[in-house]
Amino acid sequence: DAKTTQPPSMDCAEGRAANLPCNHSTISGNEYVYWYRQIHSQGPQYIIHGLKNNETNEMASLIITEDRKSSTLILPHATLRDTAVYYCIVRASYSGGYQKVTFGTGTKLQVIP
Amino acid sequence: DVKVTQSSRYLVKRTGEKVFLECVQDMDHENMFWYRQDPGLGLRLIYFSYDVKMKEKGDIPEGYSVSREKKERFSLILESASTNQTSMYLCASSLPLAGDTQYFGPGTRLTVL
Numbered sequence: 691d692a693k694t695t696q697p698p699s700m701d702c703a704e705g706r707a708a709n710l711p712c713n714h715s716t717i718s719g720n721e722y723v724y725w726y727r728q729i730h731s732q733g734p735q736y737i738i739h740g741l742k743n744n745e746t747n748e749m750a751s752l753i754i755t756e757d758r759k760s761s762t763l764i765l766p767h768a769t770l771r772d773t774a775v776y777y778c779i780v781r782a783s784y785s786g787g788y789q790k791v792t793f794g795t796g797t798k799l800q801v802i803p
Numbered sequence: 804d805v806k807v808t809q810s811s812r813y814l815v816k817r818t819g820e821k822v823f824l825e826c827v828q829d830m831d832h833e834n835m836f837w838y839r840q841d842p843g844l845g846l847r848l849i850y851f852s853y854d855v856k857m858k859e860k861g862d863i864p865e866g867y868s869v870s871r872e873k874k875e876r877f878s879l880i881l882e883s884a885s886t887n888q889t890s891m892y893l894c895a896s897s898l899p900l901a902g903d904t905q906y907f908g909p910g911t912r913l914t915v916l
Binding site for chain 2 (some may be wrong): 724726731732733734735736739790791792793794
C-alpha cells in the first residue's frame with residue numbers, strides 16, 4: 691500500500707468546517723483513498739472512501755486532487771463529538787487473498803467550543 | 804448500517820487464564836479479522852477468516868487461536884493469557900474482496916494481571 695502523510699494535529703472551532711489534508715504521492719492507479727476516525731478508547735469508524743472522483747456521504751466529503759497525489763476530508767460543521775484521530779489510508783481492491791488495514795499516526799482533530 | 808459487536812468493552816483476567824473474545828457481525832460479511840492495537844505500534848493483524856471454519860494467520864498469531872463456526876461469529880481465544888497480551892482488541896468484518904471496506908467493532912480493552 692502507498693504511504694500517506696498527515697499533519698499530527700489540528701484544531702477547529704465548533705460549527706466551522708474541518709479540512710483534514712492527506713498526501714499520498716506514491717498512490718497507484720488501483721488504490722482507493724480511505725478515511726477512518728477513532729474516538730478515544732473506541733474502535734475505528736469508517737468515514738468515506740474514493741478512487742478519483744469527489745465523494746460525499748452523510749458524514750463527510752472527500753476531495754481528491756486530479757493527479758490523485760493528495761486529498762482532503764471535509765467535515766462541514768464540526769461538533770465536539772468529531773474530536774478524534776483521523777486516519778487516511780490507501781488500499782487496492784482486488785479479488786483473492788486478504789488485506790489488512792494499516793493505520794499511520796493520523797491527525798488528532800480537536801474541536802474547540 | 805453495518806454493525807459489528809464485541810462481547811465485552813473491558814475485561815480483566817489473570818495470567819494463565821483462558822480468555823474468549825467474541826465478535827458478531829450482522830451484515831453477512833464473508834471476511835472477519837482480529838487486530839490488536841497498542842500505543843506506538845498501531846494496528847496489528849492477529850488472524851483473518853474468509854469463510855466458516857477457514858482461518859489464516861496474520862502478523863502476530865503466537866499465543867492466540869480463533870474459531871469461526873458460524874458466518875456471523877468470529878472468536879479469538881487466548882489459550883493462556885500473559886501480561887504482554889494486555890491490549891485493545893478490535894474485530895472487523897468486510898465483504899470478500901481484499902481491499903473492501905473493513906468495519907470495526909467497538910473494541911475490547913483486555914488487562915491481564
